[in-house]
Amino acid sequence: MSVTAPAGFSAAGIAAGGAGRPDLALVVNHGPTLAAAGQFTGNRVKAAPVHWSQQVLRGGRVSAVLLDAACANSCTGPLGFQDTHAAVERAARALGHNAAEIAVAATGPMGVRPAMDRLLPGVDHAAEQLSEFGGERAARAIMTSDTQPKTAAVRGAGWTVGGMAKGSAPLAPGLATLLVVLTTDADLPATELDRALRAATRVTFDRIDADGVMSTNDTVLLLASGAAGTTPEPAEFAAAVESVCADLARQLVRDVEGATKEVLVEVVHAASEADALAVGRAVAGNAQVKRAVRAEVADWPGVLAAVGATGAAFEPHRLAVAVNGVWVCRDGAPAAAVAEVDLRFREVTLTVDLAAGDRSAALRTTDLTAAPAARAR
Amino acid sequence: MSVTAPAGFSAAGIAAGGAGRPDLALVVNHGPTLAAAGQFTGNRVKAAPVHWSQQVLRGGRVSAVLLDAACANSCTGPLGFQDTHAAVERAARALGHNAAEIAVAATGPMGVRPAMDRLLPGVDHAAEQLSEFGGERAARAIMTSDTQPKTAAVRGAGWTVGGMAKGSAPLAPGLATLLVVLTTDADLPATELDRALRAATRVTFDRIDADGVMSTNDTVLLLASGAAGTTPEPAEFAAAVESVCADLARQLVRDVEGATKEVLVEVVHAASEADALAVGRAVAGNAQVKRAVRAEVADWPGVLAAVGATGAAFEPHRLAVAVNGVWVCRDGAPAAAVAEVDLRFREVTLTVDLAAGDRSAALRTTDLTAAPAARAR
Known part of the structure; x- marks a missing residue:
């Protein structure tokens, strides 16, 4: 080694x-x-x-x-x-x-x-x-x-x-x-x-x-x-x-001190790899999304809002989101019940389907947001 | 009213x-x-x-x-x-x-x-x-x-x-x-x-x-x-x-719950207002900068790093940073002693001089970072 x-x-x-x-x-x-x-x-x-x-x-x-x-x-x-x-x-x-x-x-x-x-x-x-x-x-x-x-x-x-x-x-x-x-x-x-x-x-x-x-x-x-x-x-x-x-x-x-979750963000059916990456980074870096993952809540609207802030090619009413494989959002609206998602384990997968092409990308992050203000005191 | x-x-x-x-x-x-x-x-x-x-x-x-x-x-x-x-x-x-x-x-x-x-x-x-x-x-x-x-x-x-x-x-x-x-x-x-x-x-x-x-x-x-x-x-x-x-x-x-500082970010001598704004947003939104302000530390290198991540027009070795009016960084290097800066009060001003033109912009933020992870527990 x-x-x-x-x-x-x-x-x-x-x-x-x-x-x-x-x-x-x-x-x-x-x-x-x-x-x-x-x-x-x-x-x-x-x-x-x-x-x-x-x-x-x-x-x-x-x-x-x-x-x-x-x-x-x-x-x-x-x-x-x-x-x-x-x-x-x-x-x-x-x-x-x-x-x-x-x-x-x-x-x-x-x-x-x-x-x-x-x-x-x-x-x-x-x-x-x-x-x-x-x-x-x-x-x-x-x-x-x-x-x-x-x-x-x-x-x-x-x-x-x-x-x-x-x-x-x-x-x-x-x-x-x-x-x-x-x-x-x-x-x-x-x-x-x-x-x-x-x-x-x-x-x-x-x-x-x-x-x-x-x-x-x-x-x-x-x-x-x-x-x-x-x-x-x-x-x-x-x-x-x-x-x-x-x-x-x-x-x-x-090895991220204080993290309680390892999050894999997958973006599929993007028009380009650049789009898939931009969306992946927007979701992975979003404070609201991270906070929800930490609280073990499947906050798919937060994911949509993160996607919506990017310039990637997509139609809002065609977006879909899965949390740990459960498609809780389809066509930009609620699908499977959020209660069906089990978020108790350390590994969490967020999947975003842009319905805009055949490219994809994956990123890794944690539930830790930039700087817990409480630590700096 | x-x-x-x-x-x-x-x-x-x-x-x-x-x-x-x-x-x-x-x-x-x-x-x-x-x-x-x-x-x-x-x-x-x-x-x-x-x-x-x-x-x-x-x-x-x-x-x-x-x-x-x-x-x-x-x-x-x-x-x-x-x-x-x-x-x-x-x-x-x-x-x-x-x-x-x-x-x-x-x-x-x-x-x-x-x-x-x-x-x-x-x-x-x-x-x-x-x-x-x-x-x-x-x-x-x-x-x-x-x-x-x-x-x-x-x-x-x-x-x-x-x-x-x-x-x-x-x-x-x-x-x-x-x-x-x-x-x-x-x-x-x-x-x-x-x-x-x-x-x-x-x-x-x-x-x-x-x-x-x-x-x-x-x-x-x-x-x-x-x-x-x-x-x-x-x-x-x-x-x-x-x-x-x-x-x-x-x-x-x-009215930001948990904030202990109100931060005014001023960007001066930018080549364009768009550059001034981009730099201002990068500094105002930077987790390291916010954490330092909260800890009452004049972290001007953190400000430079935030500026460096933007596409604005500037030369790194010409950048200057003032904290509450004290120019702690000139020509991209240490200037006045950080200890001269008084950061005990609620209002904090961060000034970035891009030495690239005559445009400027100001933004307001707080020392509160996106989502204190501790709160979500």
């Missing part, structure tokens, strides 16, 4: 301050190849580590990833970028690598610069602790509000894809950052990694409800070592990457 | 069930003119009363408005529309009016039809109770989660604009419906009323944060009796309508 499941990688997770919980992770690709691909936040306000890593990824090669869970280094201006640069140079020196091939990711408080007297010695310490069995420790070191480390791996014919993620957060109040590092020992060029990663994130991490808070730090990286000496079929490799991403995404949804 | 402040109107507010709290209001225009304008929800799933009233308003004449606060009659299909029609016919009979000139508005539970054995006798009872002093009672009868009735009036030179509103709700969890009836004794054609109403709602009711939940029932009506026999200057009349709407909108923001 984790990033050291494939051959050719080592990792470490340490407490950069020397005490306290682990907050700094390092993942090193020992090659022979260093091909890599990355996906980053769509937020136009990007943290310094994102700016740095986007530059690195343009070269298609990554020899190491440094992950700081103690400071997001976001909204810190040119000085914050210098801090990121200094941390990378320190890692390059410690590892004997080219700084231009070292990616960085970070999560934690925004608007403050990292404490360099903690971070720089931490980088040295992490480099000393690198181990081919260090994947689990790295996964623990990137946790913030997460209650559990999140790791996954899939084995192909002579090659492996492994990965770790952090972020109870993309769905929960607070730190909304998603950090993911995927590794493989397959021998593939950066273009192929990029194709597989894009396809996988589109149907996994992009389909968990983010409560409308888009982080400045979201980073998803895929590194290939080529150590297995095997080049898988593109489709087979893409399926493995998607499977690891789906596993991690599901773990993210499960 | 309220809808009976101008001459030519009577109103009633009664408990349609005969007992319990008032839940049915009737506002009657005694003329001599019956010109009217209306603005309705942008939700494509519209309640039966909205469908009915949109038809009525096409004629530009309204002799009476029936408001039911016990049942939204939304997502009820053709049968729900028949119920609305029957209630209107009953009101037409009771008042001796033309049914095609009677508007309807409603709020309450969705997905269920109104209890006609309550509603129809209620219509008769309301017609019997009509009084030229009934404005306050009508304003009380349309309350749902509101803790106070909301009324306002402005006097011009020989004419008056009055109004009532309900909806702690556009900003609060739960029933998100905004119902507003404005009245005037000025003598103006429907086209002039329509122009004034559109201009007023655009900068008042459309600029309070609706937490992403768009009601299927939102209705804002403006009725003119002409009883004052005066035709005001268009600009003067428009200013009075805007003033009444602004007063009611402010009352809506104040």
Whole structure:
């Protein structure tokens, strides 16, 4: 499991301050190849580590990833970028690598610069602790509000894809950052990694409800070592990457503090996938819908109102809604009795039939709304 | 104050069930003119009363408005529309009016039809109770989660604009419906009323944060009796309508159960008003920003992250943010110390400078996030 499941990688997770919980992770690709691909936040306000890593990824090669869970280094201006640069140079020196091939990711408080007297010695310490069995420790070191480390791996014919993620957060109040590092020992060029990663994130991490808070730090990286000496079929490799991403995404949804329900929102008979997704996101993110799910009430009118606020193609009088498979709304009006729906279990499925085409999409969310006001007091 | 402040109107507010709290209001225009304008929800799933009233308003004449606060009659299909029609016919009979000139508005539970054995006798009872002093009672009868009735009036030179509103709700969890009836004794054609109403709602009711939940029932009506026999200057009349709407909108923001802060979000130096509004809505609706305001923390990076998720024109490294007038962020980086900001008072102002033009916009919201999960338990 984790990033050291494939051959050719080592990792470490340490407490950069020397005490306290682990907050700094390092993942090193020992090659022979260093091909890599990355996906980053769509937020136009990007943290310094994102700016740095986007530059690195343009070269298609990554020899190491440094992950700081103690400071997001976001909204810190040119000085914050210098801090990121200094941390990378320190890692390059410690590892004997080219700084231009070292990616960085970070999560934690925004608007403050990292404490360099903690971070720089931490980088040295992490480099000393690198181990081919260090994947689990790295996964623990990137946790913030997460209650559990999140790791996954899939084995192909002579090659492996492994990965770790952090972020109870993309769905929960607070730190909304998603950090993911995927590794493989397959021998593939950066273009192929990029194709597989894009396809996988589109149907996994992009389909968990983010409560409308888009982080400045979201980073998803895929590194290939080529150590297995095997080049898988593109489709087979893409399926493995998607499977690891789906596993991690599901773990993210499960690890949302305070959630009592896991909700699958399915949209069927849409005119386009974009419509299906827009409707799915509107329903998954709707406060009234989430509150009803939490209260174990089949509030299909709330679902219709969420659908009605989108620009998707549909006729209001043809909409249908099922809750846990019971069609409580047909033709935009009441159908089966709401009392027939059993909402006592943790898993809830909301199905919206747009009666407008043959496309569909599914998203995962929870019953937790953006920020329970009571918690902030 | 309220809808009976101008001459030519009577109103009633009664408990349609005969007992319990008032839940049915009737506002009657005694003329001599019956010109009217209306603005309705942008939700494509519209309640039966909205469908009915949109038809009525096409004629530009309204002799009476029936408001039911016990049942939204939304997502009820053709049968729900028949119920609305029957209630209107009953009101037409009771008042001796033309049914095609009677508007309807409603709020309450969705997905269920109104209890006609309550509603129809209620219509008769309301017609019997009509009084030229009934404005306050009508304003009380349309309350749902509101803790106070909301009324306002402005006097011009020989004419008056009055109004009532309900909806702690556009900003609060739960029933998100905004119902507003404005009245005037000025003598103006429907086209002039329509122009004034559109201009007023655009900068008042459309600029309070609706937490992403768009009601299927939102209705804002403006009725003119002409009883004052005066035709005001268009600009003067428009200013009075805007003033009444602004007063009611402010009352809506104040009456949000559980809110501890009233937040004014100002966006300045935007390239366009649309950009300013988009940024304002993104900030006002952002869960992280609201939570920080509630906790009395000047979380300007959270504001930047909200801005960064929009498509507005700006350069991240030129953004500035002030909290209660203290510029805690300049050039996208820390400026004045966050500790200099005093957030102990109820009123909070967040200012975003996009450094991209000369347009601006302001919105009002509260520190209350969509749906405190704890409340639903």
